[in-house]
Amino acid sequence: xxxxLVSLVCFAALACREGEAPGTVDTEPAVTSDVTPWLVDxxxxxxxxxxxxxxxxGRKFLFETMGSGVAIADFDxxxxxxxxxxxxxxxxxxxxxxxxxxxxxxxxxxxxKLYIGLGDGTFRDATSGSGLDVAxxxxxxxxxxxxxxGDRDIYVAAYGRDRLFVNDGRGxxxxxxxxxxxxxxxxxGGAFFDADGDGDLDLYSVAYxxxxxxxxQKCGPxxxxxxxxxxxxxxxxxxxxxxxxxxxxxxxxxxxxxxxxSDTDVAGRPKDGKGLAVLxxxxxxDGHVDLFVANDSTANRxxxxxxxxxxxxxxRRSGTDFNAEGRSExxxxxxxxxxxxxxxxxxxxxxxxxxxxxxxRNDGDSFFTDTSVRSGTGVxxxxxxxxxxxxxxxxxDGDLDLYVANGHIMDNVELYSDLTTYIQADMxxxxxxxxxFELVDPGRGTSLDQATSGVGRGLAMGDLDGDGDVDLxxxxxxxxPFVLRNVAADEAGHHRIVLALDGPGGRADAEGARVTIKAGxxxxxxxxxxxxxYASHSSTELVIGLGxxxxxxxxxxxxxxxxxxxxxxxxxxxxxxxxxxxxxxxxTPLPSR
Amino acid sequence: MxxxxxxSGPMPRRLPHLLRGLAACLxxxxxxxxxxxxxxxxxxxxxERLKAEAVRVHERGRNRAKAxxxxxxxxxxxxxxxxxxxRLGQLHGELKQNDDALRHFEAVLEARPDxxxxxxxxxxxxxxxxxxxxxxxxxxxxxxxxxFRGDGLYHLALLRYxxxxxxxxxxxxxxxxxxxxxxxYRCASLHGVLLLEEGRFAEALERFEAAxxxxxxxxxxxxxxxxxxxxxxxxxEARRWETIHRLFLDxxxxxxxxxxxxADDRAVVLEQITLAYPEWTDxxxxxxxLYSKHGNTAAACRTIERLVEENPSMPDAMRNTLKNEYxxxxx
Numbered sequence: 001x002x003x004x005l006v007s008l009v010c011f012a013a014l015a016c017r018e019g020e021a022p023g024t025v026d027t028e029p030a031v032t033s034d035v036t037p038w039l040v041d042x043x044x045x046x047x048x049x050x051x052x053x054x055x056x057x058g059r060k061f062l063f064e065t066m067g068s069g070v071a072i073a074d075f076d077x078x079x080x081x082x083x084x085x086x087x088x089x090x091x092x093x094x095x096x097x098x099x100x101x102x103x104x105x106x107x108x109x110x111x112x113k114l115y116i117g118l119g120d121g122t123f124r125d126a127t128s129g130s131g132l133d134v135a136x137x138x139x140x141x142x143x144x145x146x147x148x149x150g151d152r153d154i155y156v157a158a159y160g161r162d163r164l165f166v167n168d169g170r171g172x173x174x175x176x177x178x179x180x181x182x183x184x185x186x187x188x189g190g191a192f193f194d195a196d197g198d199g200d201l202d203l204y205s206v207a208y209x210x211x212x213x214x215x216x217q218k219c220g221p222x223x224x225x226x227x228x229x230x231x232x233x234x235x236x237x238x239x240x241x242x243x244x245x246x247x248x249x250x251x252x253x254x255x256x257x258x259x260x261x262s263d264t265d266v267a268g269r270p271k272d273g274k275g276l277a278v279l280x281x282x283x284x285x286d287g288h289v290d291l292f293v294a295n296d297s298t299a300n301r302x303x304x305x306x307x308x309x310x311x312x313x314x315x316r317r318s319g320t321d322f323n324a325e326g327r328s329e330x331x332x333x334x335x336x337x338x339x340x341x342x343x344x345x346x347x348x349x350x351x352x353x354x355x356x357x358x359x360x361r362n363d364g365d366s367f368f369t370d371t372s373v374r375s376g377t378g379v380x381x382x383x384x385x386x387x388x389x390x391x392x393x394x395x396x397d398g399d400l401d402l403y404v405a406n407g408h409i410m411d412n413v414e415l416y417s418d419l420t421t422y423i424q425a426d427m428x429x430x431x432x433x434x435x436x437f438e439l440v441d442p443g444r445g446t447s448l449d450q451a452t453s454g455v456g457r458g459l460a461m462g463d464l465d466g467d468g469d470v471d472l473x474x475x476x477x478x479x480x481p482f483v484l485r486n487v488a489a490d491e492a493g494h495h496r497i498v499l500a501l502d503g504p505g506g507r508a509d510a511e512g513a514r515v516t517i518k519a520g521x522x523x524x525x526x527x528x529x530x531x532x533x534y535a536s537h538s539s540t541e542l543v544i545g546l547g548x549x550x551x552x553x554x555x556x557x558x559x560x561x562x563x564x565x566x567x568x569x570x571x572x573x574x575x576x577x578x579x580x581x582x583x584x585x586x587x588t589p590l591p592s593r
Numbered sequence: 594m595x596x597x598x599x600x601s602g603p604m605p606r607r608l609p610h611l612l613r614g615l616a617a618c619l620x621x622x623x624x625x626x627x628x629x630x631x632x633x634x635x636x637x638x639x640x641e642r643l644k645a646e647a648v649r650v651h652e653r654g655r656n657r658a659k660a661x662x663x664x665x666x667x668x669x670x671x672x673x674x675x676x677x678x679x680r681l682g683q684l685h686g687e688l689k690q691n692d693d694a695l696r697h698f699e700a701v702l703e704a705r706p707d708x709x710x711x712x713x714x715x716x717x718x719x720x721x722x723x724x725x726x727x728x729x730x731x732x733x734x735x736x737x738x739x740x741f742r743g744d745g746l747y748h749l750a751l752l753r754y755x756x757x758x759x760x761x762x763x764x765x766x767x768x769x770x771x772x773x774x775x776x777x778y779r780c781a782s783l784h785g786v787l788l789l790e791e792g793r794f795a796e797a798l799e800r801f802e803a804a805x806x807x808x809x810x811x812x813x814x815x816x817x818x819x820x821x822x823x824x825x826x827x828x829x830e831a832r833r834w835e836t837i838h839r840l841f842l843d844x845x846x847x848x849x850x851x852x853x854x855x856a857d858d859r860a861v862v863l864e865q866i867t868l869a870y871p872e873w874t875d876x877x878x879x880x881x882x883l884y885s886k887h888g889n890t891a892a893a894c895r896t897i898e899r900l901v902e903e904n905p906s907m908p909d910a911m912r913n914t915l916k917n918e919y920x921x922x923x924x
Contacts, residue, residue, distance in 0.1 A: 326816025382723035419692040
């Protein structure tokens with residue numbers, strides 16, 4: 001018998017004995033049913049044919065694991081949601097040297113794809129000629145009207161130089177090469193928000209690792225298996241705040257704003273950083289937009305805005321830097337919303353496997369408490385590795401449910417672990433209205449065959465088919481995305497309103513606006529936040545579920561800048577486009593159920 | 594994010610289960626595999642030599658990768674030896690390789706169901722991977738024991754808490770108040786966490802303080818102390834515990850911190866901890882050991898002298914033993 005054959009026979013025999021899993025992972029859903037899934041995969045019929053590629057050739061550069069983001073926004077000014085998928089896969093030859101390009105390879109040459117919405121949940125490919133058909137290693141994005149001309153521009157964070165694409169209002173974009181944000185470091189995403197209260201949109205860009213191509217290492221559990229290296233191998237790198245001069249030109253104001261992560265370890269290396277997501281939202285309810293940064297394996301940062309562009313690091317005081325066990329987690333994404341319907345914004349972060357995702361309940365006065373276990377959103381998430389995440393009202397009943405996109409980073413993890421897989425099922429949690437969540441059976445939650453299809457990364461929400469409920473798009477690393485149509489809300493037939501709020505000074509959106517609704521005996525808050533999820537941008541339109549109630553007792557809008565207007569007279573089951581300050585309201589009916 | 598370090602770095606390599614079988618087979622290449630594919634039994638003397646070498650490498654503690662490889666070979670040749678599986682469980686557990694650790698601790702229990710330390714390890718690992726469906730009998734086994742009663746009650750309370758039965762969890766944690774603090778510190782700390790969630794800050798603080806008396810370096814407790822002092826408006830105390838907690842994170846959170854390359858960094862953090870938190874006497878010992886290991890006997894002695902100074906109530910016998918050990922017998 002030849003030695004090789006001996007080995008293979010032996011290999012097989014031992015595999016049978018040793019391959020027995022030591023325990024099965026308990027992610028048994030609480031809600032089971034054999035009826036129609038609540039979120040139906042309509043990717044194929046939607047006209048979206050984007051496929052993500054990371055461009056790797058087996059050498060395992062860490063950036064190959066990160067996937068890329070998606071945006072849902074109206075880019076061509078027709079008030080219908082469009083979709084932009086970022087693409088990774090290519091290192092531009094004008095940014096990287098010969099040796100670097102030799103190490104990684106020529107790349108795929110694939111570009112982002114822009115799909116223009118037709119209003120019925122279908123899309124046409126409008127990439128060609130959009131100005132977005134540029135091949136580079138894109139990761140995440142932020143969308144906002146940086147020049148207040150009424151349309152939405154796009155910042156793209158990248159492995160390599162970041163880019164800003166300025167919209168002409170018709171969905172055609174021009175790269176702004178002198179905008180001052182062409183950061184060559186590895187950034188993952190960002191958020192446009194008004195940091196200094198001057199009415200224009202500033203940018204917080206979240207940076208990940210100081211990892212030049214040439215610092216790449218060969219890593220793996222054995223000589224035979226190559227894997228992506230541990231994040232601790234590299235230092236984190238400083239996030240940046242860029243202030244807008246009003247015309248779309250930005251100045252790095254990180255230090256002046258008090259945002260430098262001054263904390264270093266004993267070797268003088270930055271201890272903070274390794275950021276993967278940023279949320280811009282009013283976390284202390286003082287009318288100024290604050291920041292929450294999810295860091296991978298280092299402490300999270302909560303940064304309180306004084307309204308004039310100066311930030312105080314309140315991470316420790318707020319209790320959001322670590323989990324209840326006193327440990328920093330490998331945070332990947334952020335969801336935010338009034339999860340417990342008490343009128344303030346709670347924060348949820350997704351984490352690595354064998355860590356629960358963490359729900360920080362907002363207790364007011366800038367105090368937060370880790371209620372992951374108590375809320376039911378933590379324990380089921382110990383097994384998977386979460387990335388994009390968003391709260392949304394699945395069935396328009398007035399409380400916020402939760403979707404989490406999952407997927408491992410190691411594409412060969414099955415080779416050395418019995419307990420996890422590269423492809424992982426996403427998770428849908430249903431809120432009972434009190435802030436207590438239950439994991440929904442995957443077969444009930446979505447129509448996806450996730451055992452074979454998903455490596456979740458980005459997640460964006462928006463009403464893709466204009467029927468007055470929230471649909472979802474999930475990006476998957478190195479494969480096609482999911483477009484999920486919400487049918488739960490159709491089945492439920494609840495009342496709802498949709499609000500599109502203009503920003504100040506002609507700005508397309510009112511980022512930072514807070515809406516407080518009293519209806520059906522509940523009082524709850526919704527906010528137009530920026531950033532959040534992972535590498536993605538959700539529609540700024542607020543879809544507000546009202547349940548069976550047909551009367552809005554009160555609805556107030558606190559606009560960016562502080563003015564508050566009352567709108568209890570808004571008709572239900574309509575979309576209301578409200579100009580800044582509530583001066584004009586254009587209402588159109590939503591489809592009847 | 595990420596699981597593995599550089600090949601040549603300080604993190605030991607780990608063989609996947611399937612390849613481990615192959616390694617075992619190759620080990621006995623000289624003998625070949627039997628027709629059935631199972632490794633051919635090796636000579637007792639050869640086996641004992643391999644086992645002794647594996648144990649020696651493990652106990653020397655310098656090369657965990659080699660220790661794992663050797664012990665895995667031993668385990669593959671003669672499965673079911675509780676001692677070998679326990680060593681492998683510990684080693685994999687130290688490296689947070691929970692699936693491998695769990696497999697070995699469960700193998701220990703197959704051979705020795707009354708090995709309570711391994712029962713605890715299986716429970717902890719099952720909890721970490723959210724595979725707790727059938728662990729309650731194991732948890733009760735601990736709760737009914739003397740030595741591990743605190744751990745048993747803790748995990749029982751955790752099961753109730755994670756199932757949403759907060760009242761039952763609270764009742765179990767309340768029951769654990771009677772335990773000696775060294776056995777009940779995890780119960781006290783979890784109790785603090787639950788009370789903190791409910792906004793009962795003064796009660797939470799009392800439980801966190803009780804937990805700290807049982808174990809001075811438990812991060813959940815240190816974090817809880819910082820958070821509850823903050824909520825109670827005790828700003829100075831809050832800052833102190835925040836600093837201490839952060840130093841412990843520096844000491845433990847970076848996977849490379851225990852590597853030889855980062856020994857200097859480890860020493861700096863330990864120096865800072867011993868200054869900020871002299872109550873944690875283990876820190877002095879760890880620091881002195883670290884200095885001794887790297888030949889800096891003067892620094893080791895200085896550290897022990899500081900320990901003695903900080904603890905005037907230390908019995909003379911212990912004082913002298915320490916000075917003998919670290920200061921060459923200097924009084």
